[in-house]
Amino acid sequence: MTMDDGAGNAGPRVLLVATRKGAWIFHEVGAGQGWRADGPHFLGHVISHLVLDPRDGRTLLAAARTGHLGPTVFRSTDGGRHWQEAERPPAFRPEPGAAGRAVDHVFWLTAAHGVEPDVWYAGTSPQGLFRSEDGGRRWAPFSSLNDDADFRRWMGTAQDGTPDGPKLHSIIIDPRDPRHLYCAMSGGGVHESRDGGASFSPLLDGLDVVEGFDRADPTFHDPHCIRLCPGNPDRLYQQNHCGIYRLDRPSGRWRRIGESMPAEVGDIGFPMVVHPRDDRCAWVFPMDASSVWPRTSPGGRPAVYRTRDGGDSWQRLDGGLPGAQAWWTVKRQAMCADDQDPVGLYFGTTSGELWASDDEGGSWSCIARHLPEIYAVESGRREAGGD
Amino acid sequence: MRVLIPSALRSYTGAQAWVEADGATLADLLVDLDQQYPGIRFRMIDEQQRIRRHIRVFCAGQQLPSIDAPLDGSDEVLIVQALSGG
Numbered sequence: 001m002t003m004d005d006g007a008g009n010a011g012p013r014v015l016l017v018a019t020r021k022g023a024w025i026f027h028e029v030g031a032g033q034g035w036r037a038d039g040p041h042f043l044g045h046v047i048s049h050l051v052l053d054p055r056d057g058r059t060l061l062a063a064a065r066t067g068h069l070g071p072t073v074f075r076s077t078d079g080g081r082h083w084q085e086a087e088r089p090p091a092f093r094p095e096p097g098a099a100g101r102a103v104d105h106v107f108w109l110t111a112a113h114g115v116e117p118d119v120w121y122a123g124t125s126p127q128g129l130f131r132s133e134d135g136g137r138r139w140a141p142f143s144s145l146n147d148d149a150d151f152r153r154w155m156g157t158a159q160d161g162t163p164d165g166p167k168l169h170s171i172i173i174d175p176r177d178p179r180h181l182y183c184a185m186s187g188g189g190v191h192e193s194r195d196g197g198a199s200f201s202p203l204l205d206g207l208d209v210v211e212g213f214d215r216a217d218p219t220f221h222d223p224h225c226i227r228l229c230p231g232n233p234d235r236l237y238q239q240n241h242c243g244i245y246r247l248d249r250p251s252g253r254w255r256r257i258g259e260s261m262p263a264e265v266g267d268i269g270f271p272m273v274v275h276p277r278d279d280r281c282a283w284v285f286p287m288d289a290s291s292v293w294p295r296t297s298p299g300g301r302p303a304v305y306r307t308r309d310g311g312d313s314w315q316r317l318d319g320g321l322p323g324a325q326a327w328w329t330v331k332r333q334a335m336c337a338d339d340q341d342p343v344g345l346y347f348g349t350t351s352g353e354l355w356a357s358d359d360e361g362g363s364w365s366c367i368a369r370h371l372p373e374i375y376a377v378e379s380g381r382r383e384a385g386g387d
Numbered sequence: 388m389r390v391l392i393p394s395a396l397r398s399y400t401g402a403q404a405w406v407e408a409d410g411a412t413l414a415d416l417l418v419d420l421d422q423q424y425p426g427i428r429f430r431m432i433d434e435q436q437r438i439r440r441h442i443r444v445f446c447a448g449q450q451l452p453s454i455d456a457p458l459d460g461s462d463e464v465l466i467v468q469a470l471s472g473g
Contacts, residue, residue, distance in 0.1 A: 068395050068441040068468040069430040085426050091434035102433035 011057055011382040013338060015346055017354060018047040021372035023062055025050075025080055026354070035356075035367050041080055049333060051109045052380030055117055061136045063106035063122070071105045073122070075136045079382065088138040090122050090130035092146060101126055108333070110171040113178035123168035127155045127185045129197070143197040145183075151200075154188040154218040162186050162222075169332065170226035175233050182236070184226050189218035190238070206254035208242035225272040225332040232279035237311075239272040239284055239332070246311050257311025261286065265298050265305070265316075271335035275343060280310045283317075283337070283361055285330040285347060295350075296327040304345070304361045320364035321355070328353070333376035348374025388458070390420065391465040393442075396431070399424040408464075413444060414454040416464060431466065441469040 015026040015035065024039030041047075045064045053059035060080055065071040073086040092101045103124045112119035122130040122139060131142035145151050155166060167186050174180035179196035182203070190207070191200035202218050213220040222241035229235040234249040237257075244258030244267045258267025268289035275281035283306050288294045297303070303318035328351040335347035345357040352371035357364045390408050392400050400406050408423065410416030414436075421428035431442045436454055438444065444451045445465040446458050458464065 066395055068393070068439075070433060070439050072426070072430065087425070089429060091429070094434060094436070100435035102435050102437065 011384040013340075013344075014052060014380050014382055015354070015356075016050040016052060016060070016376075016378040016380060017348055017368075017371065017374060018050040018062070018333070018376035019348075019352070019372040019374050020046055023047040023050045024368070024371065026367065032358075037368060038080065041083070042074070046105065047375065048105055048107045049109045049376045049378075051111065051378050052382070053111050054380065055111060055114050057381060057383030059135065061109050061120065063109055065105045071103050071124070073106055073109075073136055073139065084137075086132075086137055086139060088140075090124055090128065090139040090141075092128060093141055101128070103128060104165050106130075107167045108169040108171055110173065113173050113175070115178055121171045121173075121181075123171050123183065125165035125167045127151075127166050127168040127188055129168055129171070129183060131197070143193065143200065145191070145197075145200050151188070155185060156187055156219055170223065172226065172228045172236075174228070175230065182226060182228070184223040184238075185218075186224065186241075187219065187222045189221035190223050190226060191218075203247075203252060204254075205252050206247075206256070207238075207240060207245060208256065210242065224270045227272050227274040227282075229274045229279040231275065231277040235279045235310075237272050237274055237282045239269050241268070243267045244269075244272075244284055244311065255311075257307070258284075260312060261305060261314050262316075265303075266290075269330075270332035271330050271347070272332075273335050273337050273345065276337060276339050277341075278308075281306065281308050281360075282311070283307075283335070283345060284314075285335055287329040294327075296329055300325050300327050302326050302328065302349075304347075304357075304364075306361050317357075317361040318364075319362055320357075320366075327351075331375055333378075334374050336377055336379050338379040339381070344379070346377050346379060348377040350374065388416075388462045388464060390416070391463070391467070393466055393468045395468055396427055396466070399427040399430075410458060412454070412458060413446075413451050413456050413464075416458060417454065443467050443469050 013028040017024040022040035022043040026035040048063040050062045060076040062074045072089040074083040076083045108123035110121045118135045120132045128146045129142045130139045132139045170184040172182040181193040184190045190203045192203045193200045209215045209220040224239045226238045236247045238245040243256045245254040246257045247254045261267040265286045269286045273283040288296050288298045303316050305314045328349040330347045338344040342360045348354050354368040408419040417428045447461045
């Protein structure tokens, strides 16, 4: 999410930090005067995603579970002072027999188009797509995707998924057309709907898969994060298990733009961030994907990489970041941009640090340390006049 | 009957460790609990009616294998968190 998704809320900025042990909200104190930490919320709960509704600048949704308990969604309409649990959290349809799937955790939350003010989408682990039409209180399975035989085959089993479980993520709504949706599954590929989510079709042309596997089969595709450019909704960027890509619609063919990354760094990582206005500008956070996939910063030297020409070239941005012996990395939901000019960038690390840049990545400062492992960072802007 | 609620679920019961609920089977008992404390059942039982992986339920000293298990007129049910995590 970027703040341009919404109705142009003009209030103070907030950062919404979801972690393995709770959630924090960082409030902008004043221009250039830092951030005030509010938290923990839900201490001890696994919070996969915390989002502020860009349509009203007021409603917060949190995807939660604990180590022992099943998944749920919490909702606040007063900036996180009070939370109400969803009356009906996302859950698959009952299926007879042992094969019936159960939601392990809600992983991804996306507010729907502005013309559908109470509609939200949720992606889960294992892969499922859910929709709420009442602001996040009651959720229902959405589209044919969850039960379709082809999709179920493409989703594979929990054993085929990522270490924390296979996920449906990157739920994207075309800002020009609420019936035009994208979503991605790790694993299971990238999919597009033009009928409001009633059906989805694979969008895989041009994407690589692990050597030896069939790239025509969605089963073998692992998109890590997809973003649509707010400044040009016909352009999407993708960080994939097998590289960085760009797609310019109406073409259906992804182009691997990560090949212009430095060879010693490679083009594997998890987050993908796009500029709120300039469709040529995007950021990634590469990780070490050599040998056993350490999933750390390459060489212990973390850096953001930025392109300003649609992926033809990349610049290393590590000003202020540790120069050595920093072995953390950044998860797919844990990096975002705001709507400032110049753009503010933020990321949270697997070691519990929250970093910010107010000059589009040129220099970085750490605004919080010692948090639990950070799963997601979102920027938002509260409604003007809200307390 | 008396039902022991694990600490992780006491946010639903107003911090009460022991509550009263009734049912001939665990399923019935959970319906009663959910009526009194909305939302509590889904945190313990998934949408396929399976007891979640880290939840254990005991009655008369025996662990209940499924929600169909009868409670056999026992006057106490213990719901506990399995030892797990880190």
